[in-house]
Amino acid sequence: MGLEQKLGDMGVVTTSLEKAIGWARSNAIWPMLFGLACCAIEMMSTQASRYDLSRFGMELMRASPRQSDLMIVAGRVSRKMAPVVRTLYDQMPDPKWVIAMGDCASCGGVFNNYAVVQGVDEIVPVDVYVAGCPPRPETLIDGILKLQDKIKKEPLNKWQ
Amino acid sequence: MSQVIAPSTGLAPDVATALGDAIQDTLVFRGEVTFVTSRERLIEVLTHLRDQQRFEMLADETCVDYLPQEPRFALIYQLTSLSRGLRVRVKTYLSETDKVAPSACGVYVCANWLEREIYDLFGVRFEGHPDMRRILMPPGWEGHPLLKEHPVKVEEVAFSFNRQRIDADKPYAQE
Numbered sequence: 001m002g003l004e005q006k007l008g009d010m011g012v013v014t015t016s017l018e019k020a021i022g023w024a025r026s027n028a029i030w031p032m033l034f035g036l037a038c039c040a041i042e043m044m045s046t047q048a049s050r051y052d053l054s055r056f057g058m059e060l061m062r063a064s065p066r067q068s069d070l071m072i073v074a075g076r077v078s079r080k081m082a083p084v085v086r087t088l089y090d091q092m093p094d095p096k097w098v099i100a101m102g103d104c105a106s107c108g109g110v111f112n113n114y115a116v117v118q119g120v121d122e123i124v125p126v127d128v129y130v131a132g133c134p135p136r137p138e139t140l141i142d143g144i145l146k147l148q149d150k151i152k153k154e155p156l157n158k159w160q
Numbered sequence: 161m162s163q164v165i166a167p168s169t170g171l172a173p174d175v176a177t178a179l180g181d182a183i184q185d186t187l188v189f190r191g192e193v194t195f196v197t198s199r200e201r202l203i204e205v206l207t208h209l210r211d212q213q214r215f216e217m218l219a220d221e222t223c224v225d226y227l228p229q230e231p232r233f234a235l236i237y238q239l240t241s242l243s244r245g246l247r248v249r250v251k252t253y254l255s256e257t258d259k260v261a262p263s264a265c266g267v268y269v270c271a272n273w274l275e276r277e278i279y280d281l282f283g284v285r286f287e288g289h290p291d292m293r294r295i296l297m298p299p300g301w302e303g304h305p306l307l308k309e310h311p312v313k314v315e316e317v318a319f320s321f322n323r324q325r326i327d328a329d330k331p332y333a334q335e
Contacts, residue, residue: 079301080298112317115305121332
């Protein structure tokens with residue numbers, strides 16, 4: 001009963017392994033439960049019921065870097081915090097991606113001073129930059145969808 | 161029950177008489193009293209204010225960099241008397257060549273972290289401090305960032321005409 005009867009005889013679907021793996025990876029990304037500043041408030045809102053990030057298979061925020069695929073750097077990174085962020089990134093298993101959320105994480109934002117890293121791309125490789133101060137939840141979701149597109153197109157040998 | 165902030169001007173003659181030449185100057189502005197003292201007599205002044213005038217609390221200890229002036233630095237102690245509802249300020253000047261002051265940790269315990277912060281950001285050393293380390297900046301940091309000669313900006317602001325040059329010099333992270 002249900003879907004199978006309506007589908008009829010589908011037989012065999014062919015695709016490339018690269019596409020199948022990219023599709024599987026992109027739709028079950030587990031972000032790390034990790035916020036640094038005010039952008040984290042918007043990130044929490046993105047996961048909560050109104051904007052509902054779980055529509056895109058990303059509702060499971062992991063408190064451990066060992067279980068995460070995605071690091072959303074939400075907020076400014078101080079020079080003292082930078083080694084901690086890099087350690088967390090190193091602890092994440094491959095494949096892994098990074099979103100720089102907001103102006104401070106992307107380029108230092110208004111904090112052009114001695115205490116703040118001028119863009120988190122100085123310490124970890126960033127896949128998607130999300131602009132805004134802070135970005136609205138829709139903007140973050142758009143950035144995440146961009147990342148999903150990127151993951152779907154990634155070659156298999158990238159994570160060797 | 162006293163007011164939270166009462167004018168402390170009535171206090172000035174008493175303290176000046178009791179401490180004699182330890183008080184170099186007494187400044188009064190809108191009911192706020194500032195005692196200017198020398199580095200050598202600082203602990204004596206703070207102890208007197210705590211024990212004789214009941215200023216139980218060191219609300220803040222901070223430093224100012226008056227760059228063109230000499231003496232260049234001023235240490236400022238904000239004292240509060242909870243029992244009398246009074247506030248008073250103690251100020252002492254330090255020369256650029258001799259940035260050392262006696263630690264107030266023996267008089268007010270909370271001076272410990274405040275003096276570490278002053279050391280971290282201004283480079284003033286406190287003699288007799290139990291743990292003279294940086295508190296805010298990373299341990300390997302060089303320089304003292306709140307000094308006037310320290311650069312304010314780290315990175316040049318990017319516009320369309322210089323964006324490519326800034327981007328070429330930027331230390332991007334590797335995998």
